[in-house]
């Protein structure tokens with residue numbers, strides 16, 4: 001059988017859900033034609049391939065390309081000064097009142113052109129790609145007006161053209177209240193629902209909101225979700241990060257792809273997520289950077305069978321993290337996820353959280369040939385090391 005490429009002499013973590021754990025195949029082989037996998041499994045079961053190119057992996061491990069399913073990668077400026085002020089004892093509220101916080105990133109982002117946003121995001125994207133990321137979700141949410149949210153989503157799409165990576169865009173208009181709507185959050189929600197969502201729906205693959213005391217109320221989020229549903233946009237939610245507003249249950253009611261953060265999630269929220277198949281996206285970088293102490297209810301999520309993903313939450317305020325490998329390490333050390341849960345959380349479950357499990361996230365025939373090839377002896381090394389990058393090669397749609 002003629003195929004364009006094979007990778008042989010490899011150990012595979014296929015992440016196939018019909019296999020136990022991370023679906024290990026010891027003497028594995030992957031064959032690809034064009035952008036897609038045509039075979040992934042034991043060498044002994046493979047048809048006799050006649051490959052155009054044969055790659056000898058010399059015993060290295062291959063996982064699906066990593067998927068970062070929650071980032072705010074596109075933004076202008078940084079908040080290092082705010083970090084220093086917080087080290088000196090200033091509270092998040094004091095900083096916000098002094099013009100810092102999300103609004104300062106909003107101002108910098110509004111002042112930047114689309115091309116400037118792309119240029120500032122590229123080094124962050126390159127850091128992710130260097131660790132084997134082949135799909136990344138990127139949210140808007142620092143423009144907070146139709147023109148600037150559009151610009152952010154266009155910048156996110158442009159990043160996917162500038163590099164060999166799949167970009168999933170998420171419209172996060174309901175992230176914070178822009179100053180021009182001070183005192184009128186419902187007026188801003190009207191603008192999101194009636195002005196932004198209809199105009200932006202074609203630029204976004206999904207919609208997200210920040211359901212929180214310092215964000216938007218469940219009633220406001222419900223209105224945003226109803227507008228999203230009317231425009232065919234699947235939803236996700238920043239839920240239960242700082243308090244429990246029953247956001248996860250609200251998200252589940254709308255069949256959300258995911259509910260993210262979840263430190264304050266309770267059992268009724270867990271049950272609702274389990275019923276709806278909503279993925280729990282855990283963000284240990286934000287937990288670490290904000291020195292949160294309340295843990296997400298990991299054991300109860302497991303017991304209920306809620307799928308668990310792990311992401312960086314790369315953003316300038318609460319998680320200036322561009323390392324998916326470190327996010328996996330933090331998920332293990334801080335949240336006590338197992339190695340297999342961390343690896344599945346950055347591959348198969350992250351794909352599920354983006355509604356893309358049919359195309360990416362596992363090594364199976366018919367899926368995209370998105371691979372990360374690692375110079376390691378065992379998959380646990382991906383989670384165990386801190387600040388070391390064992391990536392040997394990254395393949396996106398069959399290409400280096």
Ligand code: DI6
Pocket residue numbers: 101102105175210238241286315316317318
């Ligand atoms: N939750 C977060 O942790 C970030 N956004 C959100 O909804 C914070 C974003 C920022 O501070 O810039």
Ligand code: FE
Pocket residue numbers: 070071072238313315
């Ligand atoms: Fe976030």
